[in-house]
Amino acid sequence: MSDSDSEFFITVPLTMSGVRLDKSLSELLTGYSRSTIQQWLKDGRILVDNEVCKQKQRLLGGEVLHIRVPEPETIDFIAQDMSIEVVYQDDEIIVINKPAGMVVHPGAGNPDRTLLNGLLHLEPELGKLPRAGIVHRLDKDTTGLLVVAKTERARQILIDQLQDHSMSRKYVAVTNGVMVSGETIDNPIGRHRQDRIKMAVTQGGKSAVTHVRVVKKFRGHSLILAQLETGRTHQIRVHMSFKGYPLVGDLTYGGRVRLPNSPTDDLAKTIRAFNRQALHAQQLRLMHPASLESMEWTQPIPLDMQTLIRSLSDDAGLAYPLNDEGVLDIRHPE
Numbered sequence: 001m002s003d004s005d006s007e008f009f010i011t012v013p014l015t016m017s018g019v020r021l022d023k024s025l026s027e028l029l030t031g032y033s034r035s036t037i038q039q040w041l042k043d044g045r046i047l048v049d050n051e052v053c054k055q056k057q058r059l060l061g062g063e064v065l066h067i068r069v070p071e072p073e074t075i076d077f078i079a080q081d082m083s084i085e086v087v088y089q090d091d092e093i094i095v096i097n098k099p100a101g102m103v104v105h106p107g108a109g110n111p112d113r114t115l116l117n118g119l120l121h122l123e124p125e126l127g128k129l130p131r132a133g134i135v136h137r138l139d140k141d142t143t144g145l146l147v148v149a150k151t152e153r154a155r156q157i158l159i160d161q162l163q164d165h166s167m168s169r170k171y172v173a174v175t176n177g178v179m180v181s182g183e184t185i186d187n188p189i190g191r192h193r194q195d196r197i198k199m200a201v202t203q204g205g206k207s208a209v210t211h212v213r214v215v216k217k218f219r220g221h222s223l224i225l226a227q228l229e230t231g232r233t234h235q236i237r238v239h240m241s242f243k244g245y246p247l248v249g250d251l252t253y254g255g256r257v258r259l260p261n262s263p264t265d266d267l268a269k270t271i272r273a274f275n276r277q278a279l280h281a282q283q284l285r286l287m288h289p290a291s292l293e294s295m296e297w298t299q300p301i302p303l304d305m306q307t308l309i310r311s312l313s314d315d316a317g318l319a320y321p322l323n324d325e326g327v328l329d330i331r332h333p334e
Contacts, residue, residue, distance in 0.1 A: 101276075119133070157289035215330075280302060
């Protein structure tokens with residue numbers, strides 16, 4: 001415990017008689033995620049009548065809860081003036097359209113010029129939040145929508161939505177190989193045993209579930225819609241590679257360039273020049289942390305992926321599946 005911790009007291013309502021401590025806390029501490037509350041219980045930060053109690057202990061009603069909130073993690077990264085495309089912003093959240101090539105958070109090999117550094121310049125107050133309010137990530141070369149919290153309350157609520165899968169994230173991707181049909185991929189993901197930089201499907205990994213629908217079948221490739229149920233590192237890329245359909249341009253999990261038999265010159269050139277994974281976070285839907293209103297954003301597919309999809313469509317003699325804005329209609333895929 002630290003002298004900088006803040007503390008407050010709550011009297012348990014009599015109506016919660018017989019309710020477990022952890023469930024009562026979830027209702028009484030609405031501004032904090034369940035995982036945070038569980039950690040505080042383990043750390044002895046929550047006392048019931050001045051005693052440490054177990055999560056499953058049932059209350060009688062009338063007990064006094066003493067909660068000590070740790071001081072938020074401080075950000076010591078530098079703020080840098082960067083080009084950040086803000087799709088939406090209010091007092092609680094910022095929705096970003098991340099371009100290819102931008103790393104989300106500083107790390108080994110990427111000490112600065114990340115989205116986090118740009119966010120600190122855009123909104124200096126984010127320095128008071130863990131990871132500057134970033135609650136989920138996109139890989140460096142994955143494009144599309146990402147939400148950032150502007151307050152600690154919003155951060156906790158967004159984390160809850162990620163954990164209970166109520167936040168919807170839908171991705172458009174192009175795979176090598178022609179998929180027969182869509183499927184739900186439910187295979188755990190962990191660190192690769194030999195290459196610690198890579199992830200892999202492993203028996204001892206964390207639960208990972210990806211829902212895949214086939215939108216368009218080309219001669220040697222597929223246009224798919226992937227919806228995350230969990231959010232493991234490189235999840236879609238790892239799952240698709242594990243199933244034998246790695247993403248076009250994915251040098252880490254995809255291996256060599258693959259072309260259909262006798263491709264058009266345009267297609268062969270386009271595929272060989274595509275030097276990032278063909279993956280775009282097109283749609284984001286969440287419950288606004290303050291208004292509790294359901295909000296949804298859709299972001300057009302970037303031009304390099306549009307060019308790839310058009311070349312594949314022309315080569316196969318199929319209609320171009322994107323609308324005039326470069327958006328895939330994901331409500332009624334073929």
